[in-house]
Amino acid sequence: MLPRIGEVTPLDRERLDLTRPGEIRSAIRSFRPSFIVNAAAYTAVDKAESDQAVARAINAEAPAVMAEEAKKIGASLIQYSTDYVFDGTKTTPYDEDDPANPQNVYGKTKLEGERAIQASGGAHLIFRTAWVYATQGRNFLLTILRLATQREELRIVRDHVGAPTLNREIARATTQILAQICGQERGPVSLVGVSGIYHLTAGGETSWYDFTNAILEEAAKIPDATPWFAAATGNLPLIARRVVPILTSEYPTPAKRPAYSVLSNARLNGTFSVKLPDWREQLHSIFVAPPAEGV
C-alpha cells in the first residue's frame, strides 16, 4: 500500500540485519529516506525470555539507532509497538497515557524501543497494535485452521481479552496517515505537534476462545477455498467439532501475558480521523475479500 504515497525501498534481513547497528546507520545514510517504517521486531514472545540480548538488540537498540539517524537527516520514524507494554490489570481500554508495566522480556524490550525513540527528540509515530494476524506467515488464525484439520477438540484460553487486528488494516491505517502527512489527503499534516504514541487496533474486544469460534464459523461458511485458505489447511477438511474454553493456568507458557489488553483508539481517531473496523468485521473480510498478494 505504501507505494501509493511515494517510492519505497523494502529492506529484509538479508539486506539489513537489525542486530548490526552499523548496517542500520549506513542504510539510512545512503538512502536518506523521508520516512522510515520499522515493522521488524523480535516477536517470539516465549523465546525472548531466554534470548534477552537478541530481543533487546532488535526491539530496543535498533529503533534507538534508527531514531538517532532519522533525526540527523530530518526523517520521520514510524515504529510499531505492542499491547504487551501493559500488565493487563485494567478492565477498561488502555489509553496511551496509562502507565506501562510489561510482564515479559518482549514487552520490556519493545517499551525500551519506544522510550529511546521518544528520547531522541526526532519526529516519530509509534503505533501500538495487538493480536496481529494475517493470511500468511505464522499467527493465531493460521495455527487454528491447521489444528482444526488435525483435532476434533481444541482447548483455547478464555481469560485473555484483546482485539485481534488484521495486518492489512494496520497497513491501510498507516498509509492513510502517511498520505495525510504528505499532504495527499485533507491537506498537509505536519508531524510537528503529532509526534507520539498512538493505539492502532481493531475495534471491539474478544477472548482467544471466542476468536477461535469466530474463525471456525467463518471457515465453515466459505463456499470455495481461496488460495490462502487452501494453503492454511493443506486442502484438508476441518474436523474440529468442539472448542473447549480453558484458563491460562491450564496452558503455562514461559512468558506471562496481559490478561486484558484492549487499547483505546480515541487518540488515533481524534488526530488523524482514522478508525479501524471492528475485529469481527476484519476477520470476515479475509474470507470474503482475500488480501492481495504481498499485503
Ligand SMILES: NC(=O)c1ccc[n+]([C@@H]2O[C@H](COP(=O)([O-])OP(=O)(O)OC[C@H]3O[C@@H](n4cnc5c(N)ncnc54)[C@H](OP(=O)(O)O)[C@@H]3O)[C@@H](O)[C@H]2O)c1
Ligand atoms: N504479532 C502480533 O501479535 C503483534 C502484536 C502487537 C504488536 N506487534 C508488532 O507489530 C510489528 C510487526 O509484527 P509481526 O507480528 O508482523 O512480526 P513478524 O511476523 O514476526 O515479522 C517480524 C519481521 O522482522 C524481521 N526481523 C526479525 N529480526 C530481524 C533482524 N535481525 N534483522 C532484520 N529483520 C528482522 C523478520 O524477518 P524474518 O522473516 O527474516 O525472520 C520479520 O520479517 C512488530 O513491531 C511487533 O512488535 C505484533
